[in-house]
Amino acid sequence: MGTSSEVKLEKAPIAPNHKSRRFRSLRWKISLSSSLILLAVVMLFCFVSYLGLMANFDNQREDNYRRYSREVNSLIQNTSQNLYQLAEMIPFLDGMKKPLLMNDEEAISNVFDSHWALLQFHNSVEFIHFYNPSNQLSASWDSLATNIDDSILLSNWVRQVNQPERPINPLLCRESCIQYIIAPLLVEGKKVGVVVMGISLADVFLAFKRLSGADMGLLIKEQDNLKQGDSDFSHWDIYISALTSKERNLEILNKAAQNYTNMSALSDGIQVRWNDQHFQLKIFPLNSYEPDKAHLVIITDVTAAVNNIYDSIWKIALIGLLGLICSEILLFLIFTRLLAKLKDVAFVLPLLANGQFEKFRLSLASTGRIQRFRDEVDTLSEAAVSLSLQLEKLEQEVSSRTEMLIEQKNELSKERDFVKNLLDTAQAIVLTQDSNGEIMSLNAYGEMLTRYSENELYGKSFLDILIPDYESHDLLFHIKEIHTGQRMQLRHEAITHCKDGTTRHVAWLHSHLSWKSPDEPSILSVGLDVTEYKRVEGHLAWLADHDPLTNLFNRRRFSEELEQVLSRAERYNHPGALLFFDLDRFKYINDTSGHQAGDTLLKMVSSMLAQNIRADDITGRLGGDEFAIILPEINANGAIGVAKKVLDQLSLAQLTINNRTHKISASIGIALFPEHGANIHDLLAAADLAMYQAKAMGRNAWYLFSDKDRSRERIHTLVYWKEKIEYSHLHDNFILYLQPIMHVKSKKISHYEVLLRMQDIDGTVLSPADFIPAAEHTGLIHAIDHMVLRKAIAQVAEIYQAGFQVNFSINLSAHAFNDPELLPILKAELALHQMDPACVMFEITETAALEDLPGARGLMVEIKELGCGFVLDDFGVGFSSFYYLRELPVDVVKIDGSFIRNLSENSDDLILVNALCSVARGFGKKITAEFVESAEILLLIEKMDIDYAQGYYIGKPAPANQFLMK
The missing domain is CATH 3.20.20.450 (EAL domain)
Structure with missing residues (x-):
């Protein structure tokens, strides 16, 4: 079998250029690449682990800092509270009540001497001062040297407390920090003066060290007071007032001062290495009387935590390297056997490329190795055999497929005809444009609507022919974006011109089409005729401003027009008038002759008004039988003349329905602006009142609003109650x-x-007599x-x-x-x-x-x-x-x-x-x-x-x- 295999391999065609290239086995390539990848993974894992451990360390450190801050504030607050309790206890000490009531300075000194030592010893009180109600010092015990500035400050604090009798507890930091309490002294409910007490924060530092185990120091910013013997912190502008474990921590602070020139770096917390140990330093501003004067520094030994982090990282790295070595050995063994099988398959593949399908299958079968389990190379061999069978079968089917392509072409032609018929049937304009914006096709509905044939529009510009009046610059820019594919769709509405000279309002949707040559369309444009919709929309807009019965402005639009007229009148100082009237006995006409008669009457009145007013005058129906006329740029005499003219014209008209004749009359109220009102509210109210005055005169009359009959006061009263009633109705105050x-x-x-x-x-609570009259008058x-x-x-x-x-x-x-x-x-x-x-x-x-x-x-x-x-x-x-x-x-x-x-x-x-x-x-x-x-x-x-x-x-x-x- 080995001889047969060698013969076949010699006949397999191999490209000459492959022989000239140096060969590197996949076994080494894969092993080397996987080694690098695994090494990168180990390093990345170590780095991520380090970041995680450091993040946990930072979170724990921040939690400790917050706990330290709470403990310090709690200790200072407790100190202040203890001082306040001592201050409250002073009047109850043996023998103190009477001297304090008599304000006897000598007696106070004699009596309190026996208590001072006890307070100083047991409560660590540094000093105590007594002030009389006149802010003068009565007696004093002091173990501290208080400078003149502090004395003046104490006097100010005493005056601050003596007047409102409220204690204050400032914290003052000079060479050291003293917690003060300035509290009023009350004996039997009577104010007898003020007591000032102070205590050093040294006990606070010691208590903090006992509670937290961390060291603390007090840093005071005052360069002139630097002490001899301390290390040089001049660039920090501070001196150390107090420090626990001073000898060691002073060296740590010196190390931090060398590394950080600005003390503000300690606000976020820093880490200092000293004597192979790691220390965390963080400063907290002390809430003293002088802001940013004193800071507390907390020094924490974190050596154990840092060492644990480093040990963990080294362990992770060591385990990762051991896993890398083991993985490489295993991969090398696996690929040695696998690539040998793959090599056998690779050398017979050229036979498949030459079309020698049967020879390829025989050669592949001869190189088969017997093994217990199948793997991917076996699957590849089987796939190669299946591929050879498929290629052989495809080669036989090529000729038959040629005939099938001809048949498919005929089917595509039928589908194209179906799509064309579908587009012609659609009730929308469907056209296509090329890359230059020229029309390439148009459906039958588009021909019917535009009166153009497809041949007449072919090659013509879409913008120039169909929508020449549109803002062509912006649209042309957007159309070009559609052509280039920068924009997939564009919607817009435009007036579309037809061949017969008519225009249609069309909503267009332009969509980008994939195209490969200039001869193919690049845009599909679909237009929907919305002309009728726009007409209905315009009618609805008209109805929103007009009364459909009389075609006059309704109350809303009339109010807008009146507001504009009043604005122009105020700007140009032009007078004007408002006529407000309703028809007399209109309800009677409705009741006796029906609502149809009332509607006819309202139409007659609106027609008469349109014929008898000026072109610039504005007429509106405010509701029911109420009408109003705005007369801009007119004086009182002119307004009265218009009112008389309206009454005369109405008196000449009559309405006959069902053999019953009705005379028409009205009561007109006249209000001038800006004389009787500079806003809509006041002006309408004045005209309304004048109209009611005209009715009181016997109807079919006019009345000019006047200030003489106190009508303005009635208006304001009416407006006041109207607003109050509407507010109460809205907020359920009835x-x-x-x-x-x-x-x-x-x-x-x-x-x-x-x-x-x-x-x-x-x-x-108001009775109905207060608001019912106004409610009746305002409707x-x-x-x-x-x-x-x-x-x-x-x-x-x-x-x-x-x-x-x-x-x-x-x-x-x-x-x-x-x-x-x-x-x-x-x-x-x-x-x-x-x-x-x-x-x-x-x-x-x-x-x-x-x-x-x-x-x-x-x-x-x-x-x-x-x-x-x-x-x-x-x-x-x-x-x-x-x-x-x-x-x-x-x-x-x-x-x-x-x-x-x-x-x-x-x-x-x-x-x-x-x-x-x-x-x-x-x-x-x-x-x-x-x-x-x-x-x-x-x-x-x-x-x-x-x-x-x-x-x-x-x-x-x-x-x-x-x-x-x-």
Whole structure:
């Protein structure tokens, strides 16, 4: 077999240039490369381990520093606290109370001498001074030499403490650091002076060394006070005031001073090697009276930790090197056998390249070596055999594949036709551009929309033909980015020009296409026609500014225009006027002829206004039948003339619907700017008030706002209350109160009247008389009524759930019963809270009924059908009380308090009340007497057979939430 193998190898073609190159076995290449890699890994592992150990060491060191800082601060704080406790104890020492009260300096000295030695010995007090209330020194014991600066500083501290009687505890560092306490002396609650005590921090250093085991020193920055005998720290500008283990640590500090010229390096902590030992040094600023004056240096022996780090690194390196040697020996043995097999396969591969597939397989089989386990080289040999079979099979299939390619070309042609039909069917413009931005193709929808054929646009510039009016410079730049592939997509909208002269608004999307030659398209452009969408969008924008019925500006846009006019008027000092008016009897026209008639009337008025005002004037419909006109650059006479002209034109018009003719009139309020208001708020309020003045004059009139009738004050009052009401509504500052109503015969509370109050910002509770008039005038009254209705029913439901079974009478405004929204809200709230309508009554006043009696009566009937009841309030005040009693479906009448208040003193009131009761009982109504404020009045109404009593004698109104606390 060996001979056969050699013959075949001689015939295998080998390139001559391979023989000229020097041969290096993969065994050595791989072994050498893996050795270098493993060595790098070992070194990297050692380096990472070193970094990790050092990081752990640094973290532990930082934790120790933080602990040292806390311990030092705690020791200083304890020292200060002990001093303060000693200062508080001084007045209680034997014999000290009386001398201190008498401010007897000699007596203080004589008495305290016996205590001074004890304080100095046991508490390490360095000095103590007594000052009288006049800041003068009374007595002093001092073991330290205090210079004149310190004495002046002490005097300042004494004055600082003597006045507010608050102790201070400064830390003063000069040649050494002294913890001071300056505290007021109080004897039997009386201030008798100030005591000053001081203690050295030497005990703190010793206590720190005992607690932490680390050394500490005190460094004071004051170059003039350098001591003889210490090492030279002049470049640090410090001297060492105190130092534990001084002999050794002084040498360590000298070593640090030589290595670091700036002492600030010690703030982050440094490491110094001394006598083959490692020490960590870190300074901490001392929080003394003079900032940055003194620093504490902490010296820690870290020799053991550093040596442990070095030992660990050497052990890791040694283990890594041993593993490297073992790995190399194993790799060398593995590759020696493996590469021998690979060499056999490599020498027969040229046969495969020459197409000698059968000979290749025979040669490969002859070199096979018998072994127990297969490996990657065996897999390679098998793969080579499979490859030879595949190549042989592919060679046979080449001819057949040629025919298949022809068939595939036909299939691709069909797919291309399908894509073209798909593009022609798409409802979007689809075109392609080459690298020069010239159109190469256009689909059928694009031809239909632009009126251009594909041939007409072929080779033409996309920008020049379809969107010539666009900002071509920026678009051209972005199109070039699409061509070059710097940008993959571009979206934009543009006016696209058609061949017939029309334009379309098109949203374009340009996408980059991969291309290999200038003849192929580089951009796919898809355009979506959004012309109709833009038209609708413009219409919506118009609707946002206009009233759709009259085509006039709406309130929002009118306010913006008014703000601009006021701004120009202020800038150029031009006067102007605002006309504010509404149509007289518009509600009557709506009610009698229908809302269609009202709409027709509003259109007629807007048309007349457009014909009778100047081109620069601005007209708006503010809502309902309210209109306003801005007259820029006009004086009072001109504004009055316009108002008269408007009234004359309106009086000439009439509206006939359903054989009923309606005359048109209006009430116009005139306000001048800036005379009557420099902002929208004040100006509209002034015009609104003037309009109401015109109505008061008999309607179909104009009224010029004037300061003479105090209207401005009314405006400010109205604006003030309007803002207050809106704020309270927004922040839920309205409160419901309950006032009890007693059944006279049983002497039990039968039901409660719900009253409204408003809590002001300062907590003041305001009654409805303060804010209801403003709410009625500003149109906020309906919102208040809706709020009261919702809040009252929710409150009643909560009270019922708490187990209280009583009825409630809800007070609403006079306008509530003319509000069409009242009934739906009432139904919804009763259903929401699952309330029995029979436990709810409503109070209606004669004023409410007088405004629209048929409407009020109809609404009351519908509410009564739900099960609710009604109370006629203020009964007897008006002449029409009996008429309302007959016309309105009320259950209870409430006699006005003006007849009840003086019932026990006025016989006339007694006669009137008896008469009112007779009438009410004749109609079958129950009777309530309000303003029952005494036992005499209660006794009288009981004799009159009145059903219910209400008043302060029965119970005062209280917040509804207090009801649940009973």
